[in-house]
Amino acid sequence: EDTNPENIDKEAYEMIPEESNWLFGNVFEVIIQSDRINLYYKYAEELIKKSAAYICTCESEKFKELITKSKACPCRNFSVKENLERWAKMLDKKGYKDEEAVLRFKSDLKDPNPAMRDFPLARINSTKHPRAGNKFRVWPLMNLSVTIDDIETGVTHVIRAKEHRDNAKRQEMMMKVLGKKSPVTHFLGRYNFTDLEISCSKTKAKIKEGLFSGWDDIRLPFIAALRKRGFKPGAFENMALQRGISEVDK
Secondary structure, eight states, rough: OOOTSOOOTTTTTHHHHHHHHHHHHHOOOOOGGGGGGHHHHHHHHHHHTTTTTEEEEEEEHHHHHHHHTOOOOOGGOOOHHHHHHHHHHHTTTSSSSSSEEEEEEEETOOSSSSSSSEEEEEEEEOOBBBBBBBBEEEEEOHHHHHHHHHHHTOOOOOEEEEGGGHHHHHHHHHHHHTTOHHHHHEEEOOOOBTBOOHHHHHHHHHHHHHHSTTTTTTTTSSSSHHHHHHHHHHHHHHHHHHSSSOOOOO
16 A cells, blocks of 8 residues: 555565565465556546546635535536546646645535545645656545455455444445445454554654664564564464454454
């Protein structure tokens, strides 16, 4: 998941395949989202043509004010033709600038949860990407890219952290519009480690500060460190089987 050019650890391109193979021993393909941008664009256009998505150019505060009151922003009522033209302007380097336009999913404005109303699907970020360079300027957000990946790879079951419950609902909405069957989703509680904060971004910052020697610093609870300490792959499988799928934090 490397669709945020500003927050990518280059080491992950090698670490994820290596650690996955160490854990499972049968990883034959790693999907990198920045290699699939044109695929996400194709589905974005399909959503626009189905009148299920639109390009919003409202200021974020103004949009938030309207959506909180279950009111539509002015952009919501533009025609498919107008939205396709606006989408082309998002993609054009001479078009909209960063933060000037967002692709939004057209959901129920009366949804009791304001976060589910017309949620964003893609935005402009002209920051140079470590893998794709400046080839793309419109990047899909998680709900768009993950939904498309699930469709294209034939995912039938999903196990995800319970804090992604709203995202699962958003993805179900998109699947329905696209005429696809949603995967069966199971939710997991968090594994808490005493005196350790499980945050990739914060750990990355501490590595840069020299507080940790790297991702394999044995004081960290990440795969590289646990592998270095001598854990075997089977230990993690046993742990998952013993704990089972539960929303209770552990």
